Amino acid sequence: MDFSKQLSLALFIFQVLVFFQSSAQSASNNSNLFREYIGAEFKNVKFSDLPINSQVEFHFILSFAIDYTTSSSATPTDGNFNVFWDADNLTPAQVSAIKNQNSNVKVALSLGGDSVGDGYAYFNPTSVNSWLSNAVSSLTSIIQEYNLDGIDIDYEHFKTDPETFSECIGKLISTLKKNGVISFASIAPYDDDEVQSHYMALWRSYGHIIDYVNFQFYAYDKGTTVSEFLDYFGTQSSNYNGGKVLASFISDGSGGLAPDSGFFTACSRLKSEGNLHGIFVWCADDSKGLGFKYEKQSQSLLAISH
Template sequence: MAVKNEFNGVKFSDVPINPGVEFHFILSFAIDYTADGSSSIDGHFNVFWDIDNLSPAQVAAIKHNKKTNAVKSLSQIIREYNLDGIDIDYEHFSADPDTFAECIGRLVTTLKNQGVISFASIAPFDDDQVQMHYRALWNKYGNILDYVNFQFYAYDSSTTVSQFLSYFEKQSSNYPGGKLLASFSTDSSSGGLSPAKGFFSACRTLKKQGKLPGIFVWSADDSMKYGFRYERTSQLLLASSPS
């Protein structure tokens, strides 16, 4: 979208923006001419757009608006439900990794600074695009992210204990310094290392090595049919002393 120098009083807020598309304003024009446009001034550029309605403050405001909407709506939900944190679980991306990292990083930073949340986690899995985006986020904002809720159940259902431990080591190196959670699924359609095939054996090994800050289970809806026995086992393992 180009905002041209016709001085008709057009404001950023006048332009409809579909939230489902990537949208850019182009301010036109900045040119290397005198203020009245009469002659060139050898590379010294001047603004030739409506600075009353398209001022630096208004540029900042329109760029800030989307993050403000996210902060406002999430804060309302978090406070209404008395929640403690958020889990970032984007799995499909239209933005590049740097943009994703900056937007999510600023959002989490703002929510923490305002005391809305006390922790935040991310939920990547082993896919090139997913990892590219989350690692960009981690590299820039890892200091404000408390847990890496890695979806180990996205690996193949034939995963063995030794493979799981290898995957865990690999993801620890991908998110250095992070509290990496082991995870499994009670959903029969998911993969990874299941409790029946040695998940808790792998977790005991990680616990002995001092590498197990927590366990994530997907999901309560599916666990209900098992009477939540795997959740109970997970908690007993985490509460026990390493042996």
């Protein structure tokens, strides 16, 4: 074989190796993680109501634990968290049952949310140290009582600066992980200047201990197109650089890219590019009336050779 043919063959082999290496690296960024918020709307939904595909990693996220009093006046408590989800249907015994029946299921709780009582649920610490001490104590108690695996941060309204939020939440996650109370943590920002300033400050300082970014893509305008969704996904992946940004939809279709209007097309595109880190849904309470059809579709997509 002359030199030019040897060179051509070597170049061809090199290109093939690069292609397969690139494909393997791309595929390795995909995940079979499915997550769903549950219990915020008190529609009597139970863990056992949901279809659970054994081929996915399934996270229920109890919504919400809030550091407010449970009285009608609902005042801030500086990190003393209480259960505000549907505790009649989502009990410690039910958590244990669903985990015992499904080895792929983990259960987390989400902190904050949009509202409490008749007003917003504000992040409103007295100081970093006092809030942190109270939060670690109260959340450890709830997490151990309910046999939970992780926490999600979903504060959406703030009475403090981004740096204080970053220190409080970052140190909370660090402490709970160090103490072996939780094994994972996520954040749930959306595209709002105040919200993003707080979460991106947290990400800059503590992104290395945050496992998932439950970005609320359904907070974008209703009627979002596939191409717009993919642009938004790219933007937020840059904002939370290095993070596992999950695709998301709201099951009632009231915002963002609706599940019956191209969401799964967008997810398939992300998957083909190796960027589908998982899917999460808001929320099981609304999906119950739809027979959880979009949950089934989401899990089927994630389960196929992720």
